[in-house]
Amino acid sequence: MYRVLALCNTHSSPEIEEFKDERSFPIIPFLGRYTFLDFTLSNFSNSDIDKMGILVRNNPQNISMHLGNNQSWNKNTKTGFLYTLYDERGILNENYNTDISNLKLNAWVLERAKPQYVVIASCHYLIRLDYRDALKFHEENKNDVTIIYKESQRGKELKSITLIKFTRSGVVSEMKENDLSKDHVYADIESYIFNYEFLLKILEHEGKGISFKEAIKIAIETKKGKIKAYPFLGSVQAILTFKDYVDTSLKLLSYQKRKDLFNSNWPIYTRTHDTPPSKICEGSEVTNSFVANGSVIAGKVHSSILSRNVSVEEGAEVDETLIFSEAIIGKNATIKHAVIERGVIIKEGSCLIGDEEHPLYINKSN
Template sequence: MKAVGIILAGGNSHRMRELTSKRAVAAMPIAGSYRAIDFTLSNMSNSHIQKVAVLTQYNARSLNEHLNSSKWWDFGRKQGGLYVFTPTITADNGYWYRGTADAIYQNLDFLRRCHEPYVILTSGDAVYKMDYNKVLEYHIAKKADITVVCKELEDSEDASRFGTIKMDDSMRVTEFEEKPMVANSRTISTGIYIVRRRLLIDLIEHCAEEDRYDFVTDILIRYKNLKKIYGYKIKDYWSNISTVDAYYRTNMDFLRPEVREYFFKQRPEIYSKVSDLPPAKYNPGSVVKNSLVASGSIINGTVENSILFKKTFVGNNCVIKNSIILNDVYLGDNTYIENCIVESRDTIRANTRYVGENGVKVVVEKNERYAL
């Protein structure tokens, strides 16, 4: 494909509360065995994009570990491949990334050395499947300067979390508001953009000259009347995980058969780094209903409407309902967990009770176990 991919995975979401205190949002576990960034990387690979850069910054250790081998997403190749860029002190610059546009500016040499005519810009914190080739064809047909992938939200969802847009009959963007106080449109930007590489370099350089750092505010919104910016609407599943409630809801969606069918059984596949773990073990007396249980887990208690990630141990007489248990958690005997997200590598002591009564409760026990 005649495009290079850039995944902006360096940001921190304070709305994720304790969940991002030790990992980037793009490294958040999803659906038992995946990380959030797996969906974007798989889309890039399935769209035959051969060169992808991931820009990381905040709490990048976990994300960098996950990306330490590019072969899982078929980026282990002689030409192109997977590049991971973190902020670097140079003779000209000693800053961390100050925004999305600044992150691209600090790695502009990468874009200058590329020969692909187009750039696909995405975030690493959304769960979806997409063929970027179709968006690129639309972009070329419209003779657009920038194409924004957008989606119509359900009435129950909060559009003010996103950038909202309005378009005319030709799908050209006429209004763009970033995280408005009151949303006047149900059409939101998904954070996926296509732009010609040389135009992007020019726009980013102008931003840097004026000390502007944000791609949405300082490029999309400022240039919406000067450049031809078009919207490309999608109707398939798309979910952003940038808040605790959104993260919880996205994971719980995988308990629905149609969502599992879409992501796990329909082509193209979603790829991830593989852990060589034994299959989940269900001991006598265990009861599991409508749940996802990942490999390496041992179940002795009752699990209902929940997602258990890798290497979870559930003790005797434990009850887990409507909850997400992240990787490598030990749940002691007689524990009761409901409407909670339990942080990874935690040990929940026996006879403990956690219930999220006013929304989802994030459980963090300060007793991590360290390998020898």
């Protein structure tokens, strides 16, 4: 087993305009039961990595709330740990609030983990990734950095994605933003493995204003270190916009699409909320939907996703909609193509209809 420290990097998460006032990206509810953070942490944990941290860009209190006692993800709560790392001053000064400056400030976590390798992974690419295979590749090739990539034939559709190029032996020669000119591309999915010494050099030499990703790019350009590419063969869902978020959520209702992410040998850990099983009442109609525990459904729910403790009252109709926890959909309300925030109460008889291209976002203030 390798001595690994794995960090979930939320500095690189996209800012989703709609959620800006309510929540930061890592803790956006997903599929009724999870947050994005859970998938990254579960990948670490299922890969037998028990020393974990979260590089938090902002709203650390939000993340602490989700983590609870921090013990839901570690395979051993004594030998392992899960720290939330943030730079309080950095949060007040966005220009210097980078993952590098965060880890510089919290370098004690490196001391504590004494790792051979450090995994730094973002949480906006939904993947089921076994880091053990990638670490083996990293070690056998004696890399300084391993960039995990996904091969794609749909390069012209992948907006705001970084692409890499590499030689026949896998040495990365270029890393740049996708200009949407090619179909066949190798996409960076922002999961990197660093050699500890190489990471220390980056922390030592790089200025405060740049990120790990930019530091890797500089290392490639200046030909410093051995940087190789490792293919991820499973499916990847990139969540960069509100639309990606809604589309991906609803797409995963299909068994064919979700079976790659949900594997009984690869549990997704999250904090338990001790909510009772959902009650689906007489006279209701529920089809093609995810329903988290604690919900009570008396109305009609089609192709939708309900988080914990949602109530859909009699006569209400919900279609292609995501409903966050504690929300109440009042009697005879009609909701289509929408996202309903946590705790929102939709009044009796209301009608809220978005369209597929522009789903409605309803929070307490609107």
